[in-house]
Amino acid sequence: MWPRLEARPERSRVMVYLTPLVAAGLTMLAGLILFAALGQDPVRALWAFFVAPLTTAFGWAELVVKATPLVLCALGLAVGFRGNVWNIGAEGQLILGAIFAGGLALWAGEASVPWLLPAMVVAGILGGMAWAAIPALLRTRFNANEILVSLMLTYVAELLLGYLVHGPWRDPGGFNFPESALFGPSALLPALVEGTRLHAGALFALAAVAAVWVLLMRAFIGFQVTVIGLAPRAGGYAGFSQTRVIWLGLMCGGGLAGLAGMVEVAGPIGQLHPQISPGYGFTAIIVAFLGRLHPVGILLAGLFMALTYLGGDTLQIELGLPRAVTGVFQGLTLFFLLASDVLIHHRIRFGRRVNPARGGA
Amino acid sequence: MATPVPSPPDPAPPRLELRGICKRFPGVVVNDGVDLAVRAGEIHALLGENGAGKSTLMKIVHGVLAADAGTILWEGRPVRIGSPGEARRLGIGMVFQHFALFESLTVAENVALGLETRETVEALSTRVRAVSDGYGLAIQPDRHVHELSVGERQRVEIIRCLLGAPKLIILDEPTSVLAPNEALALFDVLRRLRDEGCSILYISHKLDEIRRVCDRASVLRGGRLVATVDPRQESARSLARLMIGVEPPDLTERRRTEEDGVGPLLEVAGLDLDRDDPRGTDLRDVSLAVRGGEILGLAGVAGNGQNALMRALSGERRVSRPDTIRIGGTAAGLLGPRARRDLGLAVVPEERLGQGAVPDLTLADNALLSAYRHGGLVRRGLVRHGRARHFAGRVMETFNVIARGHGAEARSLSGGNLQKFIIGREILQQPRVLVAAHPTWGVDAGSAAAIHQALVDLRDQGAAILVISQDLDELYTLSDRIAVIASGRVSESRPTHTVTAEDIGVLMGGLFDDGKVAQAGGGPAHVA
Numbered sequence: 001m002w003p004r005l006e007a008r009p010e011r012s013r014v015m016v017y018l019t020p021l022v023a024a025g026l027t028m029l030a031g032l033i034l035f036a037a038l039g040q041d042p043v044r045a046l047w048a049f050f051v052a053p054l055t056t057a058f059g060w061a062e063l064v065v066k067a068t069p070l071v072l073c074a075l076g077l078a079v080g081f082r083g084n085v086w087n088i089g090a091e092g093q094l095i096l097g098a099i100f101a102g103g104l105a106l107w108a109g110e111a112s113v114p115w116l117l118p119a120m121v122v123a124g125i126l127g128g129m130a131w132a133a134i135p136a137l138l139r140t141r142f143n144a145n146e147i148l149v150s151l152m153l154t155y156v157a158e159l160l161l162g163y164l165v166h167g168p169w170r171d172p173g174g175f176n177f178p179e180s181a182l183f184g185p186s187a188l189l190p191a192l193v194e195g196t197r198l199h200a201g202a203l204f205a206l207a208a209v210a211a212v213w214v215l216l217m218r219a220f221i222g223f224q225v226t227v228i229g230l231a232p233r234a235g236g237y238a239g240f241s242q243t244r245v246i247w248l249g250l251m252c253g254g255g256l257a258g259l260a261g262m263v264e265v266a267g268p269i270g271q272l273h274p275q276i277s278p279g280y281g282f283t284a285i286i287v288a289f290l291g292r293l294h295p296v297g298i299l300l301a302g303l304f305m306a307l308t309y310l311g312g313d314t315l316q317i318e319l320g321l322p323r324a325v326t327g328v329f330q331g332l333t334l335f336f337l338l339a340s341d342v343l344i345h346h347r348i349r350f351g352r353r354v355n356p357a358r359g360g361a
Numbered sequence: 362m363a364t365p366v367p368s369p370p371d372p373a374p375p376r377l378e379l380r381g382i383c384k385r386f387p388g389v390v391v392n393d394g395v396d397l398a399v400r401a402g403e404i405h406a407l408l409g410e411n412g413a414g415k416s417t418l419m420k421i422v423h424g425v426l427a428a429d430a431g432t433i434l435w436e437g438r439p440v441r442i443g444s445p446g447e448a449r450r451l452g453i454g455m456v457f458q459h460f461a462l463f464e465s466l467t468v469a470e471n472v473a474l475g476l477e478t479r480e481t482v483e484a485l486s487t488r489v490r491a492v493s494d495g496y497g498l499a500i501q502p503d504r505h506v507h508e509l510s511v512g513e514r515q516r517v518e519i520i521r522c523l524l525g526a527p528k529l530i531i532l533d534e535p536t537s538v539l540a541p542n543e544a545l546a547l548f549d550v551l552r553r554l555r556d557e558g559c560s561i562l563y564i565s566h567k568l569d570e571i572r573r574v575c576d577r578a579s580v581l582r583g584g585r586l587v588a589t590v591d592p593r594q595e596s597a598r599s600l601a602r603l604m605i606g607v608e609p610p611d612l613t614e615r616r617r618t619e620e621d622g623v624g625p626l627l628e629v630a631g632l633d634l635d636r637d638d639p640r641g642t643d644l645r646d647v648s649l650a651v652r653g654g655e656i657l658g659l660a661g662v663a664g665n666g667q668n669a670l671m672r673a674l675s676g677e678r679r680v681s682r683p684d685t686i687r688i689g690g691t692a693a694g695l696l697g698p699r700a701r702r703d704l705g706l707a708v709v710p711e712e713r714l715g716q717g718a719v720p721d722l723t724l725a726d727n728a729l730l731s732a733y734r735h736g737g738l739v740r741r742g743l744v745r746h747g748r749a750r751h752f753a754g755r756v757m758e759t760f761n762v763i764a765r766g767h768g769a770e771a772r773s774l775s776g777g778n779l780q781k782f783i784i785g786r787e788i789l790q791q792p793r794v795l796v797a798a799h800p801t802w803g804v805d806a807g808s809a810a811a812i813h814q815a816l817v818d819l820r821d822q823g824a825a826i827l828v829i830s831q832d833l834d835e836l837y838t839l840s841d842r843i844a845v846i847a848s849g850r851v852s853e854s855r856p857t858h859t860v861t862a863e864d865i866g867v868l869m870g871g872l873f874d875d876g877k878v879a880q881a882g883g884g885p886a887h888v889a
Contacts, residue, residue: 010773011721218746220739223729231719236677237710238730239698 005346015344020290020297023337024304030332040319048318049311049325059310061196065268066309069094069260069277071205071302073284075212076256078293080249082216083225084232087250089135089150090257091281092157093128097258098265099161100127102272105187105265106169106180116186120262121204128258129251131157136250140243146250154281162274169272179273189267201263205299208256213295221248257281278309279327286334305330374437376401376560377422377453377529382431384417391417392428393584399529404551404561406571406592408604409581410805415564418581419531422562423455424448454527456518456535462506468517469502475521485524492520496550508638510664519547530554531562534803536570543662548574568597568806569834580604601806625650626705626825627674627794628687634673634680642666642849644673649844649851651794651825656816657854658840659829660865666849667798667829668711674796674827675708676701689793702734705793709784709800713776717783720772724764727771728753728786735790752789760785761811777804784812788819795819798829813839833862 028046035045053059073090080087087093101124108116134153138144162178171181189199216222221244228235228245235242264276287305291297312326375398384392392414399405409415420426422433424442432439435451442448445455462471469486476485486502493500498516506514515535522530532551536544551561551574565571571578571592578592580603588603595603627650634644644666651657661667672678674686676698683692688704696704708731710716718727729749733739738748753767760781764774771779784800800816801809816839820826829846830836836843837857844854845868852868 010770214743218743220733220742220744223726223744226722226726227719227730230721231715233712233716234719234730237675237698237708237716238733239676239700239702241697 003348003350005342006349008345008347011344012347016292019340019343020292020301020337022340022343023290023333026336026340027329027332030336031329034328038321040321045315045319045321048314049329050307052314052318053307053310058196061193061198062310063303063306064202065197065199066306067302068201068205068267069264069280070284070287070305071299072208072260072263073253073257073281074287074291074298074302075205075208075295076253077284077288078291078295078298079212079216079222079225079252081229081288082222082293083229083245083249085139085246085249085253086147087132087135087150087253088147088285089132089152089154089281090253090260090284091277091279092150092154093131093254093257094261094264094277094281095154095157095161096127096131097124097261098127098272098276099157099164099261100124100130100258101262102180102183102265103169105183106272108184108187109181110184112184112186114186117189117266120187120266121259124258124262125255126258128254128256128261130254131258132250132254136247139250140246146246150250158274161272161276165272165274171271177273180271182271183266187266188270189263197268199263199267201267204259204263205302208259209295209299212252215252216293216295225249257284283330286330286337290333290337305333308333373401374434375399376436377562378434378437379418379422380432380434382418382421382428382433384414384421384426385429391584392421394431395581395584395586397579397586397589399560399562401528401560402555402558403576404555404563404574406563406565406575406578407581408565408568408571408578408600410604410807413581413604413805414584415581416533419455419533419562419564422448423453423531449525449527452526452528453531454522454525454529455531455533456515456522457533460514460518462514462517464507465505467503467505468500468509468520471506471517472502472521472524476524488524489520492523496520496523496546498546510668513664527559529560529562531564533564535563536565536567544570567832567834568592568600571600572597604806624652624690625687626653626689627651627796627827629674630685630687632670632673632680632685634669634678636669637678642669644669644849647846647849647851649827649854651827653793653823653825654820655841656820656826656828656839658836658843658857659827659846659851660833660836660843661829661831661846663831665847667846669849670846670851671708671711671796671798671829675706675710699734702731702790707731707787707790707792707795709787709795709797711798713779713783714772718771718779721770723753723768723770724757724762724774724782725750725753725767727782728756728767730786732786732790753786756782756785756789759789760815777808780804781808781812784815788815791822792819792824794825794827796827796829799831800828801830801832801835809835833865837862 028050031046031049032042035042053063073094077087077090101120104116104120104123131153132150135146135149138149139146165180166178169180171179174181189201192198192200192202216225224235224240225245225248227238228240228242232242260280265272269276283305287298287301290304291301308326308329312323315321315325316323377399379395379397382392382395395418407415417426421428422442424444424447433442434440440451442451469482469489472489473480473482473485489500489502498520500513500516500520506517509517519535536547555561563571563575572595575592577589578600579589580587582604592600629647629649632644632647636643642665647670649657673680676696680686680694683694685694687693688701688706691704693701693704714720719730725746726749729738729744732752736748736752738745738752750767756762757764757767762778762782762785764778774782780801784797787795797816801812804812816826816828828836828839840857842854843857843860843865845852845865847868
């Protein structure tokens with residue numbers, strides 16, 4: 001008897017929470033096969049990828065450092081995704097946040113300015129918002145697809161950053177490397193644990209989790225976002241504004257991505273250079289879905305995806321495998337998640353057809 | 362899968378015979394030993410309330426479900442119908458109440474998918490057009506389904522079924538979306554098919570039409586077959602009694618005298634609205650007024666501007682001048698749905714799933730959907746979920762909505778129950794003005810009576826109610842006055858007791874005729 005898929009009368013709440021775990025499990029399984037095919041001891045490689053980074057306190061600190069921008073970006077994206085606003089350009093918004101905040105830091109230089117960090121936070125958020133406002137405006141005014149606009153603006157942002165650090169903002173004492181001067185001490189986020197790179201940005205991420213939780217789960221505007229996302233016509237009937245939801249989604253996405261950019265340059269990096277983000281803005285899309293567009297889920301998913309960055313580093317060091325393994329694992333996770341999500345609305349049945357009672361039985 | 366039986370002695374076995382069909386779902390027995398025989402060349406009605414087991418029985422016949430016990434005989438031979446494909450090969454076609462059409466494809470492409478044919482879409486288009494013209498169904502094969510009204514979509518399903526040249530056609534609530542004249546045309550089609558030897562299983566709640574077209578009627582109640590009768594020998598009341606099991610409520614006592622001196626609570630004056638979708642209908646010079654304590658019925662065939670009017674009234678589409686629409690005396694033409702609700706408007710939209718309710722959300726969330734201005738469900742921008750759950754529970758209790766609880770998703774409810782929920786949600790907000798589209802479409806008789814009673818009670822509390830419906834029986838039962846919408850124009854309204862069904866037919870027909878539109882827009886009330 002071949003297994004068949006059978007529609008469920010209602011969404012399975014269990015599966016909503018279970019499929020991310022199923023996806024993570026399948027990713028590991030695929031990883032075993034992948035490493036075996038590469039001629040490595042699969043168990044050892046998997047250990048190096050997923051477990052070894054977490055065997056030291058330093059590793060845990062790094063995990064949080066990497067998870068912080070992922071969680072921030074994914075939280076903002078989730079607000080939009082719930083309302084069918086497909087902002088794919090968090091990477092660009094992150095870069096703009098870094099440019100705005102970094103510009104302020106470079107302007108202050110070595111001077112001690114007490115209000116500098118709060119100002120950089122605001123500047124970072126505004127920078128990301130400004131970048132996200134472009135697709136929002138084009139979508140609401142001309143019905144231009146926000147997926148394409150936000151994605152393409154990412155490349156514009158990268159070029160803008162490249163221009164700044166190759167040109168006007170290049171460190172005069174930097175031997176012509178394309179990078180800015182190091183930020184002054186008052187432009188750097190304080191460390192949370194001495195001796196690690198763990199910094200105050202992690203607290204921003206936790207605060208954002210709480211704020212987005214209230215917005216999505218308790219606030220009426222969050223309910224409107226959900227309704228517009230699930231059934232736009234019902235939203236129109238209820239009098240909810242699609243335009244407002246588009247703006248809200250893109251402003252949250254841009255603002256939090258911009259904050260992530262600020263956190264990165266004012267935290268672990270401490271200057272501007274062309275590679276400030278290893279694709280956090282794109283990985284955040286996976287984090288958002290893996291976390292079920294739920295703030296707490298996103299927090300957990302962000303930690304998991306951060307591990308793929310650390311694991312990629314460990315593999316490179318220990319086994320000499322290319323760093324692209326990180327991308328492969330991220331892709332596999334999203335792939336398996338999307339595939340196993342079919343179980344939310346369907347169940348697998350073996351044997352003869354037995355359909356559930358539905359409607360006027 | 363057909364296996365011949367040794368020797369059936371009966372020279373003319375029934376075309377379809379069901380013997381002792383049983384079907385159980387976890388916790389419920391849906392069909393309990395049902396025997397049913399449909400002869401060749403008869404129109405056989407299957408009557409019963411929602412939950413009586415009709416749909417399940419038909420799904421078994423159509424191969425969608427397998428029976429737990431019992432035999433199906435097709436032309437005297439026992440058969441096992443394992444899938445709709447096998448049913449189709451036997452010659453069983455079904456027109457569902459809920460349509461299975463791809464919205465982004467054309468009519469002809471949809472038909473092609475259903476038929477598993479190798480014909481080109483062009484060749485099929487010709488056949489579709491032929492069947493459509495032959496039976497007066499007025500469907501253009503090259504139109505996209507998303508542009509079609511609910512009524513037109515159903516006609517596509519009927520055409521798709523007819524193209525398969527079936528020996529038995531199952532029709533699930535076929536006339537619920539048709540106008541009287543269209544229904545009459547359908548009845549002609551059905552009679553013609555019957556005379557050609559085709560059998561028809563006809564599921565309906567409309568007792569009058571069953572008495573009109575059906576040769577025999579089988580009544581299901583609680584999963585059991587309670588009787589097979591000759592509907593022409595029965596009254597609508599006696600059929601209803603068989604179906605519900607108790608004496609149906611008397612709907613005639615609620616006529617009340619009109620109160621003069623009460624100004625209109627809902628007023629539309631000279632509304633012109635161009636279509637915003639190429640296949641939509643322009644509204645032209647629409648004027649109507651509904652006073653407090655009055656129900657105005659708006660009759661008309663789907664696709665004649667009801668949808669545009671609904672959206673203009675609810676505020677989903679703004680109109681150009683504020684005073685074109687007045688709610689409770691306030692000019693509301695430029696206001697959105699939210700502000701209009703503040704003026705006391707409540708709306709029961711055309712579509713239940715996707716418009717009136719969000720399928721994936723719980724009933725508690727769906728209560729919030731339109732009732733957020735009511736009873737403190739939202740305070741300082743935060744949703745009070747406890748209150749929303751309580752409100753949903755009150756709707757379910759007051760309107761006898763059968764569901765798992767306020768946590769059930771809207772999509773898990775049957776059509777009738779969801780409709781009761783939506784209407785209940787609107788009525789419990791104590792609106793001054795209620796606009797309801799097709800309030801009882803596809804709803805079983807018991808629920809329909811409850812909905813009608815609720816509308817009448819609301820009217821008696823002084824609300825102004827506009828009911829847009831294609832069901833003339835419903836409009837006659839409910840309305841104090843009746844008007845007709847056709848081709849985006851609305852006739853003058855007249856007291857219900859002075860309007861006959863023929864008058865309405867003439868109005869619809871007269872308005873459809875382009876030559877008479879100008880005249881009809883001015884004073885169609887004189888046509889009678």
